[in-house]
Amino acid sequence: MIKLSKRLQTIADYVKRGARVADIGSDHALLPTYLVQSGVCPSAIAGELNSGPFRAAKKQVADAGLQARITVRQGNGLAVVMPGETDTVTIAGMGGSLMSTILEEGYAAGKLDGVTELVLQPNVGEDDVRVWLLEKGWYLSHESILEEDGKIYEVLHAVSRDAQPSASSNETLYEGSFLKLPYDKEVLHRVLLRMGPHLLRQGSPVLTAKWRSEIGKLERIIAQMSASEGTESTLKAEQFRKEISIIEEVLQCLRTEIPSSN
Template identity: 65%
Template sequence: MIKLSQRLQTIADRVTPGSRVADIGSDHALLPVYLVQSGRSPGAIAGELNTGPFQAAQKQVASAGLKSAITVRQGNGLAVLEAGEADTVTIAGMGGVLMAEILEWGAQNGKLSDVKELVLQPNVGEDVVRQWLTNHGWLLQGETILEEDGRFYEVLHAQRTDDFARANEALYDPAFLRRDAQEVELWRGWLYRMGPYSLRSPSPLLHRKWAFELQKLERITAQVASSDQPEAIVKAEEFRKEIREIQEVLACTPTDRPSFN
């Protein structure tokens, strides 16, 4: 059986057993091959835009002897998928803005009408993806932070739910951060950025990731503050405010996980 990286294995582990999967931006089709080889999925679609990775995916599927179970298609985003072909869509390794654009196009063109589950791994812009899910009838079921080869990744697992509005309101309620009512929208924004599950049940990896982000922000702030230009002074203060807010959010994370149902 093919061996996956920690990042791809984390994605694979979130796929509901028995699901037909469409892996968008599949690269070498490692994830679909593993899902079928392991028996987790009866079949899969590997979609890839660029010719090189598309051809590599074809070779990978053929060498695994899975051409009857995995279809490799070349196309842009969810254009490779027809309605009713997949229960689960996986998208990994791209920015959150692009990921949300792919999902939005898919939603508008009926590609997600029968999809029950999304497993998403944005490289950056996780807040954009979480906001898209909230706005389109999806409920985040869980999120995982992992570190691999010196980089931090987040894997988001979402499913459709009839009661998504109430459930999302509870999920993104910042009351557990002990902020007053006037700051609700500000701290809700940090739940989207840092993760509602991650902040309710903070792990060492959450603090490692954001300690790294704070170091980057402090370096950038020092560089900007070295200029005496008025716009640089304003920008430096904006960065300082962001640093203070991150520190305050982390300081307010609970030691015991509260219920939000």
């Protein structure tokens, strides 16, 4: 059986036994190969747009002797699946904006009909994905954050409207009063979308490290802007300072209000 990276294993652990999974942007088809080899999924679809990764995925499946159980298809996003063909979709290793576009195009084409679970790992722009899920009525049921090889990843697990605990699940999830911060509901809502409602409730050293790094990036941008003249640069720098202030307050809240999970 193949061994997955920590990142891919976290994704795999969210896939339910017996799921009919489609892995979009499957690269070398490592995830579907593992899911079938381990007995989690009876079969799987691996979708890849580019010819190189598509050929690599086909070779991986052939080397594992799983051609009868894993279908490797070349195409753009969810175009590789038929409506009702899968109940679980995994997408990993791309930006949140692109991931949201893939989901939106698939949704519009009916490719998500019958899909009850999404496992998503955006490399950046996680808030774009959370916004899409919220707008389309999906419930973000779990989030994980991990560090591997010097990089930090977030994994999001969402369930469809029909599989949600209650009709008010999202309203409760994105209610930010638990942070005990002096901001209105709209600001707290944006904070939860950006930093992760479950991740903030859980707290972790990895989450803190991620946002400490983000503060450092913003401070470097502000320093570069200080050499520039003009109203636009001044306003932008002030916006970044406010952003840093909010992040700092959230991190302080995590230290004082929410026990870290080790």
